[in-house]
């Protein structure tokens with residue numbers, strides 16, 4: 001089996017400088033604790049920062065050696081990198097923005113540049129080890145650019161990306177000056193995972209708004225690759241926490257703590273020091289609870305563990321002061337000689353002690369303002385060996401999506417939280433057991449092993465899906481072969497779609513006329529007597545005539561209604577009706593009236609509703625509605641409704657580019673045939689081309705065509721290189737009587 005290379009900012013072990021030398025200790029935080037259980041299988045590798053600046057060569061070598069024994073590979077960061085990339089851009093720009101604290105976010109170009117450079121550094125480290133058959137799994141907001149950086153060097157490799165923190169609504173995400181680069185960086189992955197469906201849909205909407213990519217069931221076609229976006233709520237190592245809670249050592253610690261705390265009831269809260277965790281609100285709520293229910297005085301204690309985190313960042317420092325002050329105030333005004341309402345610890349604890357706290361607490365109090373997932377809530381559940389205990393959980397934590405049996409609260413509603421504490425403390429035992437067992441069953445099934453498996457399965461699924469996109473890039477050997485065939489100087493038939501193929505889309509379709517570069521390319525191509533160039537378009541014939549009529553090209557308009565060979569006039573071979581327009585036009589007009597920026601294009605035998613200038617989400621919504629509406633009419637009167645690039649078109653069923661192109665194939669038998677197009681209507685043409693045709697899809701790989709090119713620019717480059725070569729040029733037609741299709 002190929003191995004997995006995990007890449008994250010923080011390794012699950014952190015280096016610490018102690019008197020006795022450098023030690024390695026477990027890291028805190030959900031990413032490290034969660035994945036720590038799985039990465040060791042096989043010869044997997046974990047690349048990341050060991051959490052301490054080590055500038056001395058010998059310190060680095062010592063840590064490198066010690067980590068290697070644990071299958072880890074360190075990325076050492078300098079002091080400046082830690083300041084600018086980790087504390088700065090990651091934790092003062094991205095963290096607040098993604099947690100909806102955008103008023104805390106700073107936007108500094110220098111920090112962004114450091115972020116780019118350090119992402120490159122992580123990528124370079126991965127590339128030292130990665131093989132094309134490996135799976136690379138990049139984690140979290142500190143490394144959003146790494147997927148694309150790796151993709152550039154290892155184009156075929158499997159890359160998964162998982163984001164552990166929320167992905168905000170586009171209205172928040174758009175505030176970032178580097179929003180586009182960030183999305184592009186992430187899209188280097190094959191699979192992008194989030195904890196919740198909401199994070200996933202926010203990401204999809206940002207991708208759509210910034211890059212114009214639509215999605216189908218979470219699958220995005222970037223033009224280069226299919227990328228799957230999905231929700232994977234992270235689980236915990238259930239067995240580990242459940243077993244630990246029942247171990248003798250844990251029971252002993254729990255008993256010791258219970259006696260020391262001295263109250264019959266205990267509430268536990270555990271988090272890193274972070275403004276996203278809602279610690280002050282929790283304290284206000286606990287205080288309100290004490291005021292509303294004084295009978296609980298001396299009967300209940302709140303054990304609050306706050307783990308030091310990012311304490312060099314200003315906002316975190318200030319939060320620490322705020323919490324210290326609040327705890328001091330509440331304790332001093334409510335305490336008695338034998339009771340302290342809040343037992344506050346500002347430090348981390350070893351796992352057996354954390355487990356003991358979970359075990360002995362009657363209530364788990366988890367109140368973040370925003371949290372990607374929150375593993376503490378799940379660990380608390382797993383540790384309730386006798387199913388007695390109640391979880392109070394903020395609806396703003398990803399975990400709330402799964403833990404419907406918790407008492408859910410809004411962390412901004414202090415009164416509601418105070419009541420929830422009371423409710424939890426008086427909840428009958430049978431109800432506690434019912435709720436707790438239901439939650440245990442869920443997180444036992446969807447544990448960390450299941451999470452990894454489901455993620456990896458989806459990654460394999462998308463890789464297979466990508467292969468079913470049968471087009472190959474028109475580069476290297478394929479391109480050489482095309483050029484070689486072209487060189488043969490036999491009759492060549494070249495079908496070229498117009499919009500999206502020869503010319504880029506414009507907001508106003510009337511302004512998409514040919515520029516000088518395109519005219520020159522077409523002039524060159526048509527000057528070659530071997531070439532018959534056919535512009536095959538959905539445009540009306542007048543437009544094509546105006547734009548290209550002066551060139552010796554053949555024209556096919558309205559997807560095949562009108563045909564014009566260069567030496568003769570426009571003709572049509574179909575007997576079509578257009579009286580249906582009387583019924584359809586008013587319907588389309590109603591959509592124009594409701595949708596500013598949209599308009600109707602009328603052609604001889606079709607009507608088109610354009611919505612390129614309508615705000616993107618709204619345009620899509622209205623187009624769906626219109627398609628549905630027109631669908632009823634179309635099925636009765638032999639019409640087809642088609643969705644194109646920001647258009648909805650209705651036209652006669654028997655018209656399509658494939659049938660039109662077939663006429664040319666019959667009239668002008670050729671040895672070299674090439675067909676290039678970019679949208680759904682061009683697929684009809686690709687489908688009917690004979691074997692051996694160079695069918696080329698533009699801008700996407702999803703096609704029945706054989707090859708793809710990235711953009712209009714690439715198409716022009718190709719045509720330019722074919723048309724400008726003297727070697728391939730047929731100056732004049734001299735028919736050889738023995739073989740009428742040979743040119744000199």
Ligand SMILES: O=P(O)(O)OC[C@H]1O[C@H](O[C@H]2O[C@H](CO)[C@@H](O)[C@H](O)[C@H]2O)[C@H](O)[C@@H](O)[C@@H]1O
Pocket residue numbers: 009010028029030031032034140141164165234272309310371372373374375
């Ligand atoms: O590495 P630090 O700066 O010390 O921060 C610790 C970690 O915090 C974040 O954890 C998140 O991941 C958890 C597991 O998915 C999730 O439950 C929680 O809601 C998140 O906040 C952060 O995402 C990690 O990168 C940090 O290492």
Ligand SMILES: O=c1ccn([C@@H]2O[C@H](COP(=O)(O)OP(=O)(O)O)[C@@H](O)[C@H]2O)c(=O)[nH]1
Pocket residue numbers: 027028029030031033034270271272305307347348349350354373374375376377379
């Ligand atoms: O002293 C402590 C306190 C907590 N944790 C762990 O830190 C993680 C916190 O993860 P969570 O998802 O709740 O929040 P994050 O800190 O990742 O935002 C949990 O696994 C805790 O068990 C720890 O390792 N040491």
Ligand SMILES: [Mg+2]
Pocket residue numbers: 497498499500501677678679
């Ligand atoms: Mg087109």
